[in-house]
Amino acid sequence: MARLKSAPPSLSRPPVRLNGVPEDSQYERDRGSAKDRGYDATWRRERRAFLVDHPLCLGCDASGHAVPATVVDHIVPHRGDQRLFRDPRNRQPTCKWHHDKVKQLLETMWQSGEITSDDLNLDSEAAVNLTRKLRDEEGRGGSNRHNRPAP
Numbered sequence: 001m002a003r004l005k006s007a008p009p010s011l012s013r014p015p016v017r018l019n020g021v022p023e024d025s026q027y028e029r030d031r032g033s034a035k036d037r038g039y040d041a042t043w044r045r046e047r048r049a050f051l052v053d054h055p056l057c058l059g060c061d062a063s064g065h066a067v068p069a070t071v072v073d074h075i076v077p078h079r080g081d082q083r084l085f086r087d088p089r090n091r092q093p094t095c096k097w098h099h100d101k102v103k104q105l106l107e108t109m110w111q112s113g114e115i116t117s118d119d120l121n122l123d124s125e126a127a128v129n130l131t132r133k134l135r136d137e138e139g140r141g142g143s144n145r146h147n148r149p150a151p
Contacts, residue, residue, distance in 0.1 A: 046072075046088075047072045050072050050088070050091055050093065051069055051070075051072060051093060054069060054092075054093035055068060055069060055093070056068065056069055056093065057069045057093060057094050057095035057098055057122070058092045058093055058094060058098075058121070058122040058123050059094060059095070059098035059102055059122030059123065059127060059128075059131055060095055060098065061123070062122060062123035062127070062128050062131075063128055063131050063132065063135075067095045068095065069093030069094055069095060070094075070095055070096055071093075071094045071095065071096055071098075071099040072091050072092075072093060072094075073091065073092050073093075073094045073098075073099050073103055073122075074090050074091060075090050075091065075092050075117075075120050075121055076090055076117050076120060077107060078090070092121060092122055094122060098122055098131070101134055102122065102127060102130055102131050102134060103120070103122065105130060105134075106119060106120050106126065106127055106130065107120065109126075
């Protein structure tokens with residue numbers, strides 16, 4: 001029996017990004033490529049240097065855990081503003097979990113006026129409280145790969 005190599009168009013769904021926006025949406029087309037948004041060779045060098053200077057996730061550190069930072073987050077979302085994008089004071093070291101979970105929720109709260117831009121720092125009281133809440137909800141209290149102290 002022959003195998004179906006791909007789903008018929010009526011059964012296939014567009015790929016969905018982590019934030020729930022389909023990759024082929026108008027938003028994605030308007031957003032441009034990573035390079036168009038400034039994530040070029042200069043950014044990669046700056047990112048590497050920043051992570052060397054700031055090796056631990058700020059959010060984990062503020063919560064009492066030593067976890068390596070793997071992402072350089074723009075504290076205030078730059079939304080294409082190259083001044084904000086390039087400003088080294090607008091950067092914080094994060095682990096993927098803090099960037100993808102905590103920071104995304106903080107940005108939503110900030111956009112709705114629930115918190116201030118200062119609360120977008122992962123060592124702010126709002127961020128630390130949100131981190132604790134999410135860890136409790138996910139059963140991340142203190143004994144998994146995310147929370148274990150770095151060797």
